[in-house]
Amino acid sequence: MTAAMTEAIGRIQTIRTTIEQLSGASTARAASTADTTAGAANTDFSALLNKALSSAGAAQSSGVAGSEGVTGTAVKDAAMKYIGVPYVFGGEDANGMDCSGLVQRVYADLGIEVPRLVSGQMTAGTPVASLAEAQPGDLIVTDNAEHIVIYAGDNKVIHAPYEGRTVSYVDRWFDESDIVTIRRIVPTETANTASLGSGAIPGQRLDLQALLGSITGQQTNSSTMNESLLAAARAAMLGGGTR
Structure with a gap:
């Protein structure tokens, strides 16, 4: 596993922990419908993070060692x-x-x-x-x-x-x-040539794009998913790059 991948996964895991903590706090305040919705949104987001993390290792097993980033x-x-x-x-x-x-x-x-x-x-x-x-x-x-x-x-x-x-x-x-x-x-050419940040995990573009789309879509419904968390998640997914 490359250093860039290790760093990116570390950032993702940190964000996932933060989301789980926020989700727990939201559950404790579940007296309101808004908090219940926020908890559900955070749960969905956390599930997507888990999917991205679990598939990262699988991406490394495809192709031949050293082929990451080569088209x-x-x-x-x-x-x-x-x-x-x-x-x-x-x-x-x-x-x-x-x-x-x-x-x-x-x-x-x-x-x-x-x-x-x-x-x-x-x-x-x-x-x-x-x-x-x-x-x-x-x-x-x-x-x-x-x-x-x-x-x-x-x-x-x-x-x-x-x-x-x-x-x-x-x-x-x-x-x-x-x-x-x-x-x-x-790796498949179409999954390897689109623009990515320098620290992104190769082969994970589709999962990460879906994840970022989910964050953006859920943000208006979640009282705990704020702009700073969205920015942090985007940075982790794209290795500090911008879309």
């Missing part, structure tokens, strides 16, 4: 730098590389460690169900698990073909039936 587009761009490098069996640098050597080199350039051989790369990350769901940066294993390519989007791939050829950016030539597996190494 599929960045993978494609890193691979494009090797276009024209000759195919060399067992090679894994700009002097020559084979298909799995290209994959390992590209991800290493982005600070992500993946296995060296196709047999290991085809189990890395998380599975993608079909070509229709593939995104740039995904790995596609073909030819009975003997070849691997980097999907570049728009039905194009980047790969090191075979002896006598060079690393190439070409149209996809294989069909769905030729694919052994598709693996996603970096």
